[in-house]
Amino acid sequence: MNRLTGKVVIAQGGGPTAVINQSLVGAVLEARKFSAVTRVWGARHGVRGIVAETFVDLSEATSHNLERVARTPSSALGSTRDKPDAAYCQRIFEAFRKHEVRYFFYIGGNDSSDTVRIVTEHADREGYELRALHIPKTVDNDLPITDHCPGYPSAARFVASALGGVNADLLALPGVYIAVIMGRHAGWLTAAAALARKHDDDGPHLIYLPERQFSIERYLADIERVYQQQGRCVVAISEGVWASRDGKGQAIPVTVDLLRQAGREPEVDAHGNIQLSGGALADELAAVVQKSLGIKRVRADTFGYLQRSFPGVVSAVDAREAREVGEKAAHYACGRDLSGSVVIERIGDYAVRYALADVREIAAQTRCMPDAFITTDGNGVTDAFRDYLRPLLGDDMPDLERLGAPAVEPGHD
Amino acid sequence: MNRLTGKVVIAQGGGPTAVINQSLVGAVLEARKFSAVTRVWGARHGVRGIVAETFVDLSEATSHNLERVARTPSSALGSTRDKPDAAYCQRIFEAFRKHEVRYFFYIGGNDSSDTVRIVTEHADREGYELRALHIPKTVDNDLPITDHCPGYPSAARFVASALGGVNADLLALPGVYIAVIMGRHAGWLTAAAALARKHDDDGPHLIYLPERQFSIERYLADIERVYQQQGRCVVAISEGVWASRDGKGQAIPVTVDLLRQAGREPEVDAHGNIQLSGGALADELAAVVQKSLGIKRVRADTFGYLQRSFPGVVSAVDAREAREVGEKAAHYACGRDLSGSVVIERIGDYAVRYALADVREIAAQTRCMPDAFITTDGNGVTDAFRDYLRPLLGDDMPDLERLGAPAVEPGHD
Numbered sequence: 151m152n153r154l155t156g157k158v159v160i161a162q163g164g165g166p167t168a169v170i171n172q173s174l175v176g177a178v179l180e181a182r183k184f185s186a187v188t189r190v191w192g193a194r195h196g197v198r199g200i201v202a203e204t205f206v207d208l209s210e211a212t213s214h215n216l217e218r219v220a221r222t223p224s225s226a227l228g229s230t231r232d233k234p235d236a237a238y239c240q241r242i243f244e245a246f247r248k249h250e251v252r253y254f255f256y257i258g259g260n261d262s263s264d265t266v267r268i269v270t271e272h273a274d275r276e277g278y279e280l281r282a283l284h285i286p287k288t289v290d291n292d293l294p295i296t297d298h299c300p301g302y303p304s305a306a307r308f309v310a311s312a313l314g315g316v317n318a319d320l321l322a323l324p325g326v327y328i329a330v331i332m333g334r335h336a337g338w339l340t341a342a343a344a345l346a347r348k349h350d351d352d353g354p355h356l357i358y359l360p361e362r363q364f365s366i367e368r369y370l371a372d373i374e375r376v377y378q379q380q381g382r383c384v385v386a387i388s389e390g391v392w393a394s395r396d397g398k399g400q401a402i403p404v405t406v407d408l409l410r411q412a413g414r415e416p417e418v419d420a421h422g423n424i425q426l427s428g429g430a431l432a433d434e435l436a437a438v439v440q441k442s443l444g445i446k447r448v449r450a451d452t453f454g455y456l457q458r459s460f461p462g463v464v465s466a467v468d469a470r471e472a473r474e475v476g477e478k479a480a481h482y483a484c485g486r487d488l489s490g491s492v493v494i495e496r497i498g499d500y501a502v503r504y505a506l507a508d509v510r511e512i513a514a515q516t517r518c519m520p521d522a523f524i525t526t527d528g529n530g531v532t533d534a535f536r537d538y539l540r541p542l543l544g545d546d547m548p549d550l551e552r553l554g555a556p557a558v559e560p561g562h563d
Numbered sequence: 564m565n566r567l568t569g570k571v572v573i574a575q576g577g578g579p580t581a582v583i584n585q586s587l588v589g590a591v592l593e594a595r596k597f598s599a600v601t602r603v604w605g606a607r608h609g610v611r612g613i614v615a616e617t618f619v620d621l622s623e624a625t626s627h628n629l630e631r632v633a634r635t636p637s638s639a640l641g642s643t644r645d646k647p648d649a650a651y652c653q654r655i656f657e658a659f660r661k662h663e664v665r666y667f668f669y670i671g672g673n674d675s676s677d678t679v680r681i682v683t684e685h686a687d688r689e690g691y692e693l694r695a696l697h698i699p700k701t702v703d704n705d706l707p708i709t710d711h712c713p714g715y716p717s718a719a720r721f722v723a724s725a726l727g728g729v730n731a732d733l734l735a736l737p738g739v740y741i742a743v744i745m746g747r748h749a750g751w752l753t754a755a756a757a758l759a760r761k762h763d764d765d766g767p768h769l770i771y772l773p774e775r776q777f778s779i780e781r782y783l784a785d786i787e788r789v790y791q792q793q794g795r796c797v798v799a800i801s802e803g804v805w806a807s808r809d810g811k812g813q814a815i816p817v818t819v820d821l822l823r824q825a826g827r828e829p830e831v832d833a834h835g836n837i838q839l840s841g842g843a844l845a846d847e848l849a850a851v852v853q854k855s856l857g858i859k860r861v862r863a864d865t866f867g868y869l870q871r872s873f874p875g876v877v878s879a880v881d882a883r884e885a886r887e888v889g890e891k892a893a894h895y896a897c898g899r900d901l902s903g904s905v906v907i908e909r910i911g912d913y914a915v916r917y918a919l920a921d922v923r924e925i926a927a928q929t930r931c932m933p934d935a936f937i938t939t940d941g942n943g944v945t946d947a948f949r950d951y952l953r954p955l956l957g958d959d960m961p962d963l964e965r966l967g968a969p970a971v972e973p974g975h976d
Contacts, residue, residue, distance in 0.1 A: 166735050168728075191971060195735075206968035218964035224731030226966045231736070249976060315581075315872040318637030322579050322608075323644070327868070427862050428849070429842015436841070449840050454864035455740070459728040461961035462876060548874035551631035553639045555619035558604060563662060 154279055154487065155186045156252030159200060160208070161193040163258035163265065164231070166224035166459045167301025168308075169472035170287045173257045174227065175220035176476025177285065178208045184484040187253065196230035196258075197265055201241040203249075220473065223459035225257075233261050239272045246273075246280065253281050253483050257476070259288035259299070263491055264513040270489060281483040284491035284509050285475050289458045291338035294517045295507045296493035300475055301458075303468035303542035305332070306342035308457045309386075310543060313346035314550050316451075317353040317384055321552075324382040325447030326373060326439050327353070330432040332457055333388040334403075334423065336518045337361050339457070343386035344531045345539055348550060353384025360390035361518050362528040364404060369435075370442050372529055377445060387435065389426045389452070405431045427454060465544040471502065478504045500541035567692055567900065568599045569665030572613060573621070574606040576671030576678065577644070579637035579872045580714030581721075582885035583700045586670045587640065588633035589889025590698065591621045597897040600666065609643035609671075610678055614654040616662075633886065636872035638670075646674050652685045659686075659693065666694050666896045670889070672701035672712070676904055677926040683902060694896040697904035697922050698888050702871045704751035707930045708920045709906035713888055714871075716881035716955035718745070719755035721870045722799075723956065726759035727963050729864075730766040730797055734965075737795040738860030739786060739852050742767070743845045745870055746801040747816075747836065749931045750774050752870070756799035757944045758952055761963060766797025773803035774931050775941040777817060782848075783855050785942055790858060800848065802839045802865070818844045840867060878957040884915065891917045913954035 158181045162170055174192075181190050190208040193199030206227070208216075219226045234242060246254065256266050266284040273280035286293050291302035309331055320327050331340040337359025344357060355376045358364055369385075376383040392401035405426050406416050417425035432450035439448045475492045482488045490506040497503055523535035571594045575583055587605075594603050603621040606612035619640070621629075632639045647655060659667065669679050679697040686693040699706050704715035722744055733740050744753040750772025757770060768789045771777055789796040805814035818839050819829050830838035845863035852861045888905045895901045903919040910916055936948035 162735070166732050192966070192968060203971075203973070205971040206966060207971050208966075208968045211966060211968040215964065215967040218962075219966055222731060222961075222963045222965075223728050225735040226964075227735075229735040311874050312869050315636050315874050316868055318635060318874075319579050319868055319872050322575070322638040322640075322642040428846045429863075429865055430846060433841045433843060449868060450842075451867035451869060452842055452865065453869070455729055455732055455862060456725050456864060456866070456869065459732050461724050461728050461731075461963060548635075549631075550635045550874060551628065551639075552635075553605070553619060553621075553624060553632055554628040555605060555621045555624040558616075558618040558620050560616070 153186065154252045154281065156188060156250045158187050158190040158253040158255065159193055159205070159246065159251045160190065160255040161196045161199060161257070162225035162227045162229050163196040163256060163262035164229060165289065166229060167287050167289050168223040168304040168459050168464045169300055169469050170224070170257055171222055171226045172220045172469050172472035173285050173287060173300060173476035175216045176473040177255050177480045178211070178216060179213065180477045180480035181253065181484055182209060187484055188250070192227045195228035196232065197234055197238070197242055198230040198232050199228070200245050201238065203245055223461050234265050234268060239268050242269055243272050243276065243278070247278060252279060255283045255285055255479050255483070257285040257287050259290065260293060260514055260516060263293070263509055266491070267509045267513040270509065281487065282489045283479040283483050284512060285479045286492060287472065289339060290333060290336055292336040292516045292518070293512055294515045295511060297496040297502065298494060298542060300468060300472035302338060303465040304463065305339055305457050306345070306539060307465045307543045307547065308460050308463045309339055309342040309453065310345035311463060311548055312453065313343040313354055313384065313386060314548060317346055318550055320353060320382045320384055323447070325449060326377060326383045326385070326445050328385045328387060328432060328435050328450035330387055330389050330450065330452040332453065333360060334390040334426060335360055335516050337388050338519060340386050340388040341519060341523065341531045341535055342539060344536060345543060349552065351380055354386040355380070355383050356385045356529045357531055358387040358391050358529060359519060359524060360388050360392060360401070361524060364391040364393045366393065366438060370439065373439055374443050377443070389431060408434050428452070465542060466546070467542055467544050475504060482506050566599065567665050567694065569601060569663045571600050571603040571666040571668065572606055572618070572659065572664045573603065573668040574609045574612065574670070575638035575640045575642050576609040576669055576675035577642060578702065579642060580700050580702050581636040581717040581872050581877045582713055582882050583637070583670055584635055584639045585633045585882050585885035586698050586700060586713060586889035588629045589886040590668050590893045591624070591629060592626065593890045593893035594666065594897055595622060600897055601663070605640045608641035609645065610647055610651070610655055611643040611645050612641070613658050614651065616658055636874050647678050647681060652681050655682055656685050656689065656691070660691060665692060668696045668698055668892050668896070670698040670700050672703065673706060673927055673929060676706070676922055679904070680922045680926040683922065694900065695902045696892040696896050697925060698892045699905060700885065702752060703746060703749055705749040705929045705931070706925055707928045708924060710909040710915065711907060711955060713881060713885035715751060716878040717876065718752055718870050719758070719952060720878045720956045720960065721873050721876045722752055722755040722866065723758035724876060724961055725866065726756040726767055726797065726799060727961060730759055731963055733766060733795045733797055736860070738862060739790060739796045739798070739858050741798045741800060741845060741848050741863040743800055743802050743863065743865040745866065746773060747803040747839060748773055748929050750801050751932060753799050753801040754932060754936065754944045754948055755952060757949060758956060762965065764793055767799040768796050769798045769942045770944055771800040771804050771942060772932060772937060773801050773805060773814070774937060777804040777806045779806065779851060783852065786852055787856050790856070802844060821847050841865070878955060879959070880955055880957050888917060895919050
């Protein structure tokens with residue numbers, strides 16, 4: 151039995167998802183049941199709220215309010231892009247000691263798990279007993295060890311649904327359509343577009359991922375081939391695709407090439423990540439098809455912020471699992487006196503169980519799509535990927551139907 | 564009782580919607596019940612399929628297939644942007660006479676209703692008995708007489724849902740967000756963003772419509788004011804906003820100004836409509852905020868094709884009404900020997916009844932938002948508009964919840 155008496159502080163970091171509040175509410179409701187937990191505080195805007203000591207008392211939130219928050223997308227506590235350095239961590243730690251915080255839950259992606267790692271190491275050095283849990287979330291699905299990341303299935307559902315609608319749209323009004331989808335280093339979310347395919351000739355016909363080097367010549371040749379065969383072509387492409395590398399061997403996103411051609415430098419966030427938002431990549435990818443292939447009707451959309459926190463497009467499987475990783479975190483920390491990162495293990499077809507991983511194995515790692523999920527041509531995904539993703543989307547995906555009416559033969563009346 | 568024996572030809576024109584197949588299926592299933600109807604044919608890709616004589620025999624489609632098609636977004640028969648001139652109409656008419664077509668149903672917007680008008684007048688001149696029905700659909704909601712247009716409520720639901728998610732996103736990670744929404748001449752769809760607001764400080768905080776002249780100086784001053792008050796600002800803006808007029812008094816969309824500044828001319832479709840797709844407007848509106856106001860985190864999305872045929876984001880009210888306008892068309896034509904355009908009349912709060920209007924009163928007209936729906940400042944919508952739209956979205960809109968936990972007071976433990 152756990153003897154470590156003190157407060158819980160829970161926070162949310164990084165980009166929001168449609169189900170990140172399920173994890174928040176799962177952790178809060180379970181943590182409140184442990185007698186060693188004196189209060190459950192939420193930090194406003196991630197680690198920033200810890201150092202600023204802007205807390206809300208989640209011990210006083212009603213269960214009804216929390217249940218409704220759980221079904222609301224985006225981070226209810228507020229989020230941050232701050233990535234603490236040593237001095238920042240010292241301040242986090244001082245806030246914890248001052249308020250007798252013994253349990254720290256941080257819901258986030260790669261950068262947030264790294265924050266948990268640093269704070270944990272700091273507490274160890276100071277000899278302060280702290281149970282620190284990383285609760286995974288990211289629409290990018292790029293954390294190692296865990297089978298998948300809460301938030302990804304719902305974003306994938308948005309992408310697959312969107313491409314289903316776009317494919318139906320292009321069947322009605324043919325042309326070329328290009329969807330630019332989130333994913334800086336890993337193509338998981340872009341790849342989800344493949345789940346829109348039902349009939350053999352359904353789009354997306356081409357999928358380009360940052361796991362493979364992009365070539366504009368190859369892209370044009372691919373589109374020309376599909377368009378000649380089918381009279382239309384639907385393309386899903388990751389915002390992070392790259393065609394060249396810099397002097398240090400780092401991939402340069404095509405978006406950055408385009409910006410630099412226009413005489414501008416890309417925006418860089420607090421973590422040194424290049425900002426890839428904006429419609430320039432989509433516009434350029436459409437313009438080059440019009441210009442080089444002479445196809446008149448070419449449209450491109452950048453899915454942008456819609457894909458990560460759209461209310462009402464949520465995978466029930468994702469919502470359930472996001473809830474449970476939060477609950478598990480509370481049990482590991484408050485019930486079993488453990489620290490680490492909660493991971494999902496896939497067992498059977500389809501079931502999961504939860505486990506605890508060393509946060510050092512998670513932190514600041516990026517898991518890209520394995521080769522087995524990408525076609526040898528590099529412009530599509532394999533059945534193995536479809537089998538991986540399908541159960542995560544829930545069993546109620548829209549199933550689009552084509553007319554089954556026979557063509558009227560010439561001369562027939 | 565109706566004595567006019569012959570075939571039905573049904574077709575779909577213009578941009579797809581999420582519920583246009585409800586109208587198709589409603590008309591087909593009802594028309595098949597009339598003994599005077601010998602066959603129900605669908606023309607592939609609108610009027611283009613009539614002159615090319617590419618028909619499918621919808622008399623042989625199973626009811627089960629049709630019911631599933633009804634729930635599928637986009638135009639199942641295919642669509643077209645062709646707008647028939649006199650010669651084209653002559654060919655439509657010859658196809659009708661050749662195949663003994665006596666009933667013509669065309670599901671579409673302004674341009675499609677004009678096609679119905681021309682074909683009807685042509686048949687009258689030729690003394691050929693033809694019942695021609697325009698069945699309204701358009702996400703733009705810009706047809707006159709009808710209270711609203713099937714397809715609009717579902718697209719409005721998408722826009723309002725998206726803005727709800729974006730508002731939650733900006734509460735978590737503050738900044739400025741700009742959504743560019745469909746609507747060339749009328750702001751109905753952009754205005755729907757207002758239905759995302761629940762709390763007084765929820766976005767969208769500013770809404771710009773093509774019913775009012777746009778000024779970049781005013782736009783910047785508005786954003787600066789909101790941002791200073793709230794630390795964030797969510798903007799919904801129509802793709803059709805304009806800041807100046809050409810020599811003939813025609814409004815020039817800001818997108819066109821931007822293209823011309825970049826040395827390019829806008830793409831023009833077969834109807835002479837300027838193509839407004841692409842992300843340039845959004846990118847420019849974001850860049851000017853960053854540059855002029857010095858706000859670092861500014862994001863902009865162009866909703867593009869997602870908003871008009873997204874599977875799974877459908878208003879139940881819209882689906883029901885779209886079905887019924889199709890059914891009504893069959894009853895007016897095949898049962899009561901009438902021609903015209905089906906319109907929706909709002910009665911009570913909220914109920915509707917259907918009526919038949921003269922297609923000449925519908926054709927090629929654009930209904931913009933009335934002054935009573937736009938705030939005097941011109942950067943928002945009124946409660947009257949919210950009251951108009953709310954019942955159309957269905958009673959199951961996502962209801963986003965904020966945390967009800969009290970702040971921890973300084974010094975409190």
